Amino acid sequence: MDKAKQKVQQFKQREQAILDTALELLIEHGEDRVTVEQIAAKVDIGKGTIYKHFTSKTEIYIRLLFDYEHQLKADIEQAIIDAEGGDYSAPARVYFGKRMSDPVQARLFQRLEERMVANGEERDKLGELDDLRQAALEQLNKSFAKRIEEGRLIKDVPPYYYYLAYWALTHGTVELYHNHSFQDLVADKPDFIKFILDLGVHMGVKSPS
Incomplete structure (x- = not known):
């Protein structure tokens, strides 16, 4: 797999991890208590990385x-x-x-x-x-x-x-x-x-x- 395709695949995998983690936290804590920082911490990425995928919660x-x-x-x-x-x-x-x-x-x-x-x-x-x-x-x-x-x-x-x-x-x-x-x-x-x-x-x- 060339580097460009690998980067695209990694981007998609990370995006799905963000979504899966957000859903897990929302179910566990409710939408009023979940923050972008919490999602980032659980996925083990920086808060700024989430904003490369999504502009907001x-x-x-x-x-x-x-x-x-x-x-x-x-x-x-x-x-x-x-x-x-x-x-x-x-x-x-x-x-x-x-x-x-x-x-x-x-x-x-x-x-x-x-x-x-x-x-x-x-x-x-x-x-x-x-x-x-x-x-x-x-x-x-x-x-x-x-x-x-x-x-x-x-x-x-x-x-x-x-x-x-x-x-x-x-x-x-x-x-x-x-x-x-x-x-x-x-x-x-x-x-x-x-x-x-x-x-x-x-x-x-x-x-x-």
Whole structure:
């Protein structure tokens, strides 16, 4: 490998290390207590090196959100291909699996985005993030429409009803996971999440005759 390619590879690896470390610290300490200095110290680089990759802590946040949504969109695209091949529950499994597999991270990302919106930060980037989500929504809606047409989903309703039901179930589950009123009631949270995920996967699915 020539030196130029090696430098590019090292740059990308360091950037990913910054993102991974930032996410770890945010989950552990919360966004109010994490600083660029802490991220730099844990990655074992100088604070100035982080600014070679990101102009601000907010830019790190937006990158984490983008990476998450890009991966979800890619996973949904593959799941839709799988559904066309006969694995009809693949899109639901992917959507619910991704959105509910880590409720702590999901709640963190909600807070980060809400904070940026409230502060008027990264408006253009947040607009791009919405566009990315809309693209994934359109793909899912086309898949729902096809399943409705085939009679595999029991309700002949606008396809977006299913997407909104998916959204409501995942967000409600994340909120419930963190709600103090239910902490003593739900003894086994992973098992409960698995139960909700199974409900989501079978939502609206027509039983074989």
